[in-house]
Amino acid sequence: MTWTEKYRPKKFEDIKGQDLAVDKIKSFAKYFGTGKKALILHGPPGTGKTTLAFVIAHETNSEIFELNASDIRNKIKLHDVLRPVMEQQSLSKKGKIILVDEVDGISGYYDKGGVQELVRLIELTSYPVIITANDVWHKKLSPLRKKSELVQLKEVSYNIIKDVMINILRKEGQFIDQSTLTRVAIKAKGDIRAAVNDLQTLSQMGEPSLAVLEERDKETDIFNALRIIFKGKPTNETLKVFDSVKMSIDEILLWMEENIPAEYQGEELARAYDLLSKADVFKGRIYKQQYWRFLVYENIFLSYGISSAKKTPKTGFTSYKKPTRILKIWLNNQRTAKKKSISQKYAKYVHVGTKRAMHDFPIIKQIINSNLSIQKELKLTDEEIEYVRN
Ligand SMILES: Nc1ncnc2c1ncn2[C@@H]1O[C@H](COP(=O)(O)OP(=O)(O)OP(=O)(O)O)[C@@H](O)[C@H]1O
Ligand SMILES: [Mg+2]
Secondary structure (H helix, E strand, C coil): CCHHHHCCCCCHHHCCCCHHHHHHHHHHHHCCCCCCCEEEEECCCCCCHHHHHHHHHHHCCEEEEECCHHHHHHCCCHHHHHHHHHHHHHHCCCEEEEEECCCCCCCCCCCCCHHHHHHHHHHHCCCCEEEEECCCCCHHHHHHHHHEEEEECCCCCHHHHHHHHHHHHHHHCCCCCHHHHHHHHHHCCCCHHHHHHHHHHHHHCCCCCHHHHHHHHHHHHHHHHHHHHHHCCCCHHHHCHHHHCCCCHHHHHHHHHHHHHHHCCHHHHHHHHHHHHHHHHHHHHHHHHCCHHHHHHHHHHHHHHHHCCCCCCCCCCCCCCCCHHHHHHHHHHHHHHHHHHHHHHHHHHHCCCHHHHHHCHHHHHHHHHHCHHHHHHCCCCHHHHHHHHC
């Protein structure tokens, strides 16, 4: 069981760092029926939105009836959705709360009047409706905002996150040093889920290493980017998806290449590969002519371009793959490239041919390694120095 599930708060008092929101929610629950019928919990990921919806149900002795995007979009006759709720009521004495989780998460709510349907649901039902959203200020959600009480959840401060982590460690009977905990708490940037997940990973390592976590984050970021590109409609946001991915554009291109066939078929596939090849053309020009400006175009083709290869947004889960084979070849080429550039510098310096230097590389490596002044003399870059060290 993941620690985020195991330690998911059950009561209001277990919710940390959201006092203002919790007060507002309590009063919504207390006076329900006199004010607005819906409550929107909004804020950044991992701050307790979904958890709070279940806490409210628990504290008011209610059952959660969860509706997802397609329930609302497809069942145009709301009665189909509402009838089972009404019928169930006679079976138990518990109250009901309708939960619409992550209203802005999946593309689809925004289309085809999904928001309108949700507004109708709020008007018709006699049950409280709880909605969660990351970005409640999207203009398409405006009719929904008018019908609802808005409660904002905040990024949780790192010292509170640290307390939550220490609490969990105590219950698990485990120990991790303070400075590592502080760094994990800061790295989480207000997201308790991220911190608790990191904590669990660290606790399973013999020697807690943040480097491993960072490598994993890099992969999470690229997986998210792939999902946004392949599943969603191309928008201005799509252009920016790689901004938060800490990988070189070359490496990103390999991930795209590897995963296009996982998502696209037929005509879409052909279009996507065509766009990928255009990105590759720009990549070539960047390298050959040092036209760094072209990076912009390479990025556009890879993100917006490939996203627009499909006709309609996609749903469902796709498991994307790490481009291991191609990545190995690429990394190897990168390595050879470094070996070559170092050899060139050395060859020029001692007046031998580059080929000769490449051949003698193991010895040259030792010489360079043993003497810092030679590294300076040859004007090696940081990456080249790192390469010689390993
Ligand atoms: N305020 C909090 N206090 C204590 N634990 C929390 C809090 N917020 C989140 N957590 C922990 O993080 C996990 C995830 O929280 P939750 O699912 O409520 O996040 P969320 O706000 O719904 O995020 P998302 O926007 O990604 O859906 C919880 O199971 C819990 O372990
Ligand atoms: Mg959630």
